[in-house]
Amino acid sequence: xxxxxxxxxxxxxxxxxxxxxxxxxxxxxxxxxxxxxxxxxxxxxxxxxxxxxxxxxxxxxxxxxxxxxxxxxxxxxxxxxxxxxxxxxxxxxxxxxxxxxxxxxxxxxxxxxxxx
Amino acid sequence: xxxxxxxxxxxxxxxxxxxxxxxxxxxxxxxxxxxxxxxxxxxxxxxxxxxxxxxxxxxxxxxxxxxxxxxxxxxxxxxxxxxxxxxxxxxxxxxxxxxxxxxxxxxxxxxxxx
Numbered sequence: 001x002x003x004x005x006x007x008x009x010x011x012x013x014x015x016x017x018x019x020x021x022x023x024x025x026x027x028x029x030x031x032x033x034x035x036x037x038x039x040x041x042x043x044x045x046x047x048x049x050x051x052x053x054x055x056x057x058x059x060x061x062x063x064x065x066x067x068x069x070x071x072x073x074x075x076x077x078x079x080x081x082x083x084x085x086x087x088x089x090x091x092x093x094x095x096x097x098x099x100x101x102x103x104x105x106x107x108x109x110x111x112x113x114x115x116x
Numbered sequence: 117x118x119x120x121x122x123x124x125x126x127x128x129x130x131x132x133x134x135x136x137x138x139x140x141x142x143x144x145x146x147x148x149x150x151x152x153x154x155x156x157x158x159x160x161x162x163x164x165x166x167x168x169x170x171x172x173x174x175x176x177x178x179x180x181x182x183x184x185x186x187x188x189x190x191x192x193x194x195x196x197x198x199x200x201x202x203x204x205x206x207x208x209x210x211x212x213x214x215x216x217x218x219x220x221x222x223x224x225x226x227x228x229x230x
Contacts (some may be wrong), residue, residue: 015117030149033216033217033218037221039157041228043204043223043224044221044222044223044224045159045206045221045224046221047218047219047220047221048219050216052216061142082222087216088158091159095217103164104149104161104219105161108156108157108158109157109158
């Protein structure tokens with residue numbers, strides 16, 4: 001079974017500063033993928049960044065980077081130079097390989113508010 | 117040129133009715149999914165199809181029936197709607213069902229059962 005834990009309460013950050021959103025996971029799968037999605041108030045789910053369990057380097061996509069610590073089973077999202085448009089709910093998700101199928105399991109999400 | 121589209125965007129209906137939500141993707145992906153997001157924003161997978169074949173069927177009431185007429189379409193039919201079915205339903209697609217494949221989501225359908 002896979003589990004994603006996001007326990008931070010609502011997060012606040014000042015515009016132009018960096019913020020880290022925490023995510024820990026649990027799985028017995030030897031190979032898995034970790035994903036972050038953004039859900040703004042408009043409701044759509046926007047893919048941000050992916051990290052494979054065997055990737056040697058931390059993933060980066062523009063202002064987003066993933067601080068992947070495999071031994072600690074954590075995959076924290078770092079947003080640099082926060083913008084007002086970053087205010088949204090952020091979901092960490094995991095996809096493991098179990099037999100012929102693999103499911104995407106989501107955490108409960110973290111609300112981020114960027115202050116001007 | 118929307119990648120994953122859903123219709124309708126909003127659906128308000130009475131308890132006991134039957135309704136359908138349609139999903140189409142123009143990404144050429146092989147795998148499509150239905151997710152339910154409840155009032156607490158928790159997202160959970162319901163179904164997944166790979167090339168029109170059902171591959172994931174979570175513990176969902178059998179009032180929910182997915183249908184995939186071709187690999188670009190995945191519809192969700194709900195019979196005898198109940199108050200607890202009120203949620204946002206997301207369709208998603210990915211190139212394949214593998215571990216590394218990113219899922220791309222549609223805009224969601226907000227269902228309200230009165």
